[in-house]
Structures are given as structure tokens and as C-alpha cells.
Amino acid sequence: MHHYDVIVVGLGTAGSATCMTLAQRGVSVLGIDAFHPPHPLGSHHGETRSIRRAYLEGTAYLPMALRAWDLWRRLEKDAGERLLVTxxxxxxxxxxxxxxxxxxxxxxxxxxxxxxxxxxxxxxxxxxxxxxxxxxxxxxxxxxxxFPETCIRVFLTMAETAGATLQFDERVTGWAAVPGGIEVRTASGRYTAGRVLIAAGARAGRLLGPAGALLxxxxxxxxxxxxxxxxxxxxxxxxxxxxxxxxxxxxxxxxxxxxxxxxxxxxxxxxxxxxxxxxxxxxxxxxxxxxxxxxxxxxxxxxxxxxxxxxxxxxxxxxxxxxxxTPDDHFLLGPLPQNGNVFAVALAGHGFKFAPVLGEILADLLEGLIPAIDVDFFSPVRFVRRE
Ligand SMILES: Cc1cc2nc3c(=O)[nH]c(=O)nc-3n(C[C@H](O)[C@H](O)[C@H](O)COP(=O)(O)OP(=O)(O)OC[C@H]3O[C@@H](n4cnc5c(N)ncnc54)[C@H](O)[C@@H]3O)c2cc1C
Known part of the structure; x- marks a missing residue:
């Protein structure tokens, strides 16, 4: 069984951007999706997503909003594609x-x-x-x-070019802690990694254990x-x-x-x-x-x-x-309380505009680095603390 540094479950908005960033940093990454993104069965289809920086949902998003804008513009240049129009x-x-x-x-x-x-x-x-x-x-x-479909195509193409292994039409059914990390099970195989990101969008709930009940x-x-x-x-x-x-x-x-x-x-x-x-x-x-x-x-x-x-x-x-x-309509982003090697991301209906900066932040977390942008506000632990 091949062992990866990171497995990303779900290659939609957050997952494809994270795979790209990890692969570009030389991290060995396997991305798995139940379908073949971009597709109309999740949260990223429909031609357009709004992007803005004056973020009425809260000033906690501001550093991400500012950084995302710059990253989209940089990605446009790297990919030679029009991704953002004012x-x-x-x-x-x-x-x-x-x-x-x-x-x-x-x-x-x-x-x-x-x-x-x-x-x-x-x-x-x-x-x-x-x-x-x-x-x-x-x-x-x-x-x-x-343009969400184009953006996801770009993330996935760049991820693959940088060395990510991407597997489509393969549904992840569960994961378990094993010596050395995490084993991810799918309908057709088993894979291991040091760390795992669950970026399964609306279907993430059943893969997150107790935290899934928050979604x-x-x-x-x-x-x-x-x-x-x-x-x-x-x-x-x-x-x-x-x-x-x-x-x-x-x-x-x-x-x-x-x-x-x-x-x-x-x-x-x-x-x-x-x-x-x-x-x-x-x-x-x-x-x-x-x-x-x-x-x-x-x-x-x-x-x-x-x-x-x-x-x-x-x-x-x-x-x-x-x-x-999520219960407070803010993102869920960070390690699960029950296993610090498994990370969750859920975007509460307003996350597309942040995709490249989420890729950067999640890649940092999965590499064990402290992200330059403070994301403690979004940690799943905030709901545990309240209980
Ligand atoms: C109508 C609409 C309008 C929106 N407008 C905006 C907007 O204007 N601006 C904005 O910023 N945001 C907007 N959003 C929100 C934004 O699109 C979402 O927050 C974002 O796309 C969610 O990304 P995600 O990665 O969590 O999910 P997705 O992009 O859906 O990715 C999840 C992936 O996980 C895969 N998956 C699921 N289960 C499994 C499994 N068991 N095994 C393997 N793979 C699995 C799925 O196939 C999918 O590809 C809008 C959303 C909608 C629905």
C-alpha cells in the first residue's frame, strides 16, 4: 500500500485548491473524489460565484479576503485563464x-x-x-x-502537473487511525497518509464523526x-x-x-x-x-x-x-477534536471566493505549520468549548 504525506477527500472547491498547493510544495498528496469535479452534484457548479473583500459576514474574514484576491490574480497569470472579472x-x-x-x-x-x-x-x-x-x-x-468550473479545472490541472495523484469516481467510505497516521477506505481500496483533509462539502457530515453533526x-x-x-x-x-x-x-x-x-x-x-x-x-x-x-x-x-x-x-x-x-454560519476549518491528524473544512455557503487562500491555509495546517493568517476563529473546537 502506497503511503502519502496527505490524503485529500473531495476535490471540489477546498480540496482541489489544497491539493494544488501541497503538490506545488513538493508534498506527496493523493486526492480522491466520489465524482469528477467540476460537476453539478456538490456546491461548486453554476457558472459564477461572487467575490468581494468588504466582508459583511465579519472582519475575521478580512485577511483571507484580501489574500484570496491577490492569489486569484496570480493564478490567472500562471494558468493563462480568465478567472475573476470585476x-x-x-x-x-x-x-x-x-x-x-x-x-x-x-x-x-x-x-x-x-x-x-x-x-x-x-x-x-x-x-x-x-x-x-x-x-x-x-x-x-x-x-x-x-468562474467556479474553470477555477476547479485549473486547480486540478496544476495539482496533477505538480505531481499530485488524483483519483475520480471513487467514494471514500471512512477512515481510521493506524500506526503512522490515518487509513482511508474507499469502495475499491485502502490508502494511508500521515494526515487527511475531509473536504467533502455537503456530504462531509458522515465522514467527520461527532463534528459531522454540526453540519x-x-x-x-x-x-x-x-x-x-x-x-x-x-x-x-x-x-x-x-x-x-x-x-x-x-x-x-x-x-x-x-x-x-x-x-x-x-x-x-x-x-x-x-x-x-x-x-x-x-x-x-x-x-x-x-x-x-x-x-x-x-x-x-x-x-x-x-x-x-x-x-x-x-x-x-x-x-x-x-x-x-454550521451552527454559527461561519467556516469550520481545522483539526478534529477526536484526532489531530484529520482536518475538516466546511464553508457555510460562502466559501468559493476564498478557494486559493483556503488551499494555502489548509496546506500549512496539513504540513504542521502555523498559517500566516490566524484561523483559530474557525476551529471545530469552538463548538466543543461551548458545551
Ligand atoms: C447556489 C450557490 C451559490 C453560491 N454563491 C457563492 C458566491 O457567490 N460566492 C462564494 O464565495 N461562495 C458561494 N457559494 C458557496 C461555495 O460555492 C461553497 O462554499 C463551496 O463551493 C464549497 O466548497 P467545498 O469544497 O466544501 O464543496 P464542493 O466544492 O462541493 O466539493 C466537495 C467535493 O467532495 C466530493 N465528495 C463528497 N463526498 C465524498 C466522498 N465520500 N468521497 C470522495 N469525495 C466526496 C464531492 O464530489 C465534491 O466534489 C455558493 C454556493 C451555492 C450552492
């Missing part, structure tokens, strides 16, 4: 709501160039957007989108809308727009807001992508995805009618994706 990012909602407050806190802490826009400013500049008069927006100008896979209906005209909704002209809208009876609790977003069409004649970001249904990731229901489409059309009215009666095509939520 189009601006609007965070829209009531000025005293958590999204706008979080946006401003991060933008100021990180010195990130941004503008403050009133509802009238927004309507004038982007006529498809119809915020109520008391809403405002933070505009991060140098923000945009990355909740969620179903995300994703709606692709044919816009009424070809230019106003195009990448470069139409910003990523993230909305946080108070629900009836809102008392300031973040859960009492409805969050959704729309992303620009990538190609001329392409479709706008829209989805809800919170108040999501649980999903069993092992079952084939159910088609998007009429009720789910109607819910999206209702918010479009209020906030992006020209899109509300347009043709919609829908499919689904998955988030892997």
Missing part, C-alpha cells in the same frame, strides 16, 4: 440592518474602496433595481465574480432568468446585488431578514442568476436532487416583482445546489 458588488438593505453594518465595518477596517448610495442613487444608476426609499447600499467597486446540508434552488434586454444585465455593467430585506415583525434579529441575490449574465444573451441565501430547506445530499417546485419559483418571482421588477415575469429555468451550514 463588475461591482452592492449590499442593499435598511441602513441600520446587519448586512450594511457588516459591510461598512469590513470596508473601513480593511481600507477597501467603497461608495455609499441612497435608494434614489441605486435606481438612477441601475434602473432594473428597485429598492424602497428607506434602503441604502454599500458599493464595493473592485468586486466581481469568479446541515441545505437545498438552494437557483433561478436562471432571461432578462428583457441583452446589455443592462451583463457582467461589467450589472453589479452583483445582495439584498437583506426585513421580514414582517422584524425586531433586529438577523434571522428576521430575508436574504437573496442576483448575479449578472456572463455571456451576451445569457441569463441572470438569482437565489435566496437564508431561510433554506434541509436536504439529504445522498438523494438525487428534487426538481425546483412551483412554490419555490413563485417565492423568487415575488421578490423579483418587488426589487427587480423587469425580471419578475421573464422566463425562468431553475436547478439546485447545496450549502453546508
Amino acid at each position: 463588475t461591482g458588488n452592492l449590499t442593499i438593505g435598511p441602513p441600520d440592518g446587519p448586512a450594511i453594518s457588516g459591510f461598512l465595518a469590513s470596508a473601513r477596517a480593511g481600507g477597501i474602496p467603497h461608495d455609499w448610495l441612497t435608494a434614489a442613487d441605486i435606481r438612477k444608476r441601475w434602473p432594473p433595481l428597485a429598492p424602497p426609499g428607506h434602503f441604502a447600499a454599500g458599493l464595493e467597486i473592485e468586486a466581481g465574480i469568479v 446541515t446540508p441545505k437545498r438552494i434552488p437557483v433561478h436562471w432568468i432571461t432578462p428583457p434586454d441583452a446589455t443592462a444585465y451583463q457582467l461589467g455593467r450589472f453589479p452583483v446585488n445582495f439584498w437583506q430585506v426585513p421580514m414582517a415583525g422584524n425586531t433586529g434579529n438577523p434571522a428576521a431578514y430575508r436574504e437573496f441575490y442576483a448575479l449578472p449574465a456572463v455571456k451576451p444573451g445569457g441569463r441572470v442568476k438569482a437565489a435566496f441565501h437564508n431561510r433554506l430547506a434541509d436536504v439529504d445530499p445522498e438523494l438525487p436532487p428534487l426538481p425546483v417546485s412551483t412554490a419555490e419559483e413563485t417565492a423568487m418571482r415575488a421578490v423579483l416583482e418587488r426589487f427587480l421588477p423587469p425580471l419578475s415575469d421573464r422566463p425562468i429555468h431553475s436547478d439546485t445546489c447545496m450549502y453546508t451550514l
